[in-house]
Amino acid sequence: INYVTFERYMDFTEITDYLNEVAANYPSIASLETIGSSFEGRPQNLLKLSSGSGSKKKIGVFINAAIHAAEWIGPAVALNAIHQLTANLANNQAFLDMANWYILPVANPDGYVYSWDHDRLWRKTRRPNKGSKCVGADPNRSFDVHWSEGRETNPCVAFYQGPNVFSEVESKNIADYLIPNGLDGNLHLYMVLHTYGQVLLHPYGYTTDPPININDLALFGSEAASALKAVRGTKYEVSNITNAFYHPYGNSEDFAYDQAEIPFTYTWELPGGAENSHDVPLSEIKPVVEETWEAFKSLVQSVYIARKNL
Ligand code: 0X9
Ligand code: ZN
Numbered sequence: 001i002n003y004v005t006f007e008r009y010m011d012f013t014e015i016t017d018y019l020n021e022v023a024a025n026y027p028s029i030a031s032l033e034t035i036g037s038s039f040e041g042r043p044q045n046l047l048k049l050s051s052g053s054g055s056k057k058k059i060g061v062f063i064n065a066a067i068h069a070a071e072w073i074g075p076a077v078a079l080n081a082i083h084q085l086t087a088n089l090a091n092n093q094a095f096l097d098m099a100n101w102y103i104l105p106v107a108n109p110d111g112y113v114y115s116w117d118h119d120r121l122w123r124k125t126r127r128p129n130k131g132s133k134c135v136g137a138d139p140n141r142s143f144d145v146h147w148s149e150g151r152e153t154n155p156c157v158a159f160y161q162g163p164n165v166f167s168e169v170e171s172k173n174i175a176d177y178l179i180p181n182g183l184d185g186n187l188h189l190y191m192v193l194h195t196y197g198q199v200l201l202h203p204y205g206y207t208t209d210p211p212i213n214i215n216d217l218a219l220f221g222s223e224a225a226s227a228l229k230a231v232r233g234t235k236y237e238v239s240n241i242t243n244a245f246y247h248p249y250g251n252s253e254d255f256a257y258d259q260a261e262i263p264f265t266y267t268w269e270l271p272g273g274a275e276n277s278h279d280v281p282l283s284e285i286k287p288v289v290e291e292t293w294e295a296f297k298s299l300v301q302s303v304y305i306a307r308k309n310l
Pocket of ligand 1: 071203242
């Protein structure tokens with residue numbers, strides 16, 4: 001049971017089949033729902049993992065992958081979290097006792113399918129733009145968090161922010177899920193998986209001003225990076241500065257932090273491949289998902305312990 005592989009990347013159909021299979025095979029802990037439909041009508045499938053037992057002070061952990069379609073290692077990392085908490089639960093029970101997990105392996109399904117079928121480096125959604133031949137907007141520039149400060153109004157650019165805030169229904173669906181489930185609804189940790197660069201970012205993207213809990217965000221991030229490095233030496237930089245040259249206005253992580261009030265939010269820039277490509281070679285998928293899982297466990301433990309002080 002549980003057909004999942006880390007020897008190659010999985011396409012949208014395979015991922016969907018796997019999620020359905022997990023929900024069918026582990027009904028006492030796993031359930032599958034959709035948080036909404038993409039522009040072209042594909043489900044944004046969310047797999048929830050929760051045990052009846054464990055702490056009453058459980059935290060909620062949300063994992064968002066493939067908001068950028070081309071960034072294929074993200075879904076693999078998300079699927080490994082599911083795999084670890086189901087087929088390998090015997091070794092991970094503590095992390096189901098500490099947390100309820102909400103895992104969205106393909107946040108941008110239309111783009112993901114397009115990146116398989118048409119254009120390996122496709123990043124955006126697939127909504128046509130009026131008056132332009134260029135399709136889609138960057139779903140990580142569509143959120144209602146300092147959106148209007150964005151300056152990318154050219155639909156042909158990969159970072160196009162869209163014609164209006166939440167023009168991308170995929171982003172709106174994520175926002176509508178996060179808002180009621182934010183701190184009041186018990187989500188404490190939000191992680192969005194991107195490539196590439198081996199950087200673990202925390203708020204903010206829209207400003208270099210530090211967020212109020214920057215010390216804990218940075219400390220927990222460094223501890224997670226150490227746990228990851230201990231596996232086989234992979235190094236990450238931990239930072240609140242996205243890039244000295246641009247601010248990603250309207251990104252999901254800032255939205256999760258400011259608007260949904262999730263106290264710990266991180267953007268993972270996972271490893272990439274040679275020659276600036278998004279995907280690590282097939283032989284690297286398994287080592288990458290395994291080392292990243294060690295970091296996830298570290299972050300969950302840190303946030304779980306910090307919870308009582310929030
Ligand atoms: O620009 C982005 O959307 C992300 N990088 S990527 O190369 N995957 O496109 C970075 C987003 C950074 N976000 C925050 N620091 N919140
Ligand atoms: Zn990205």
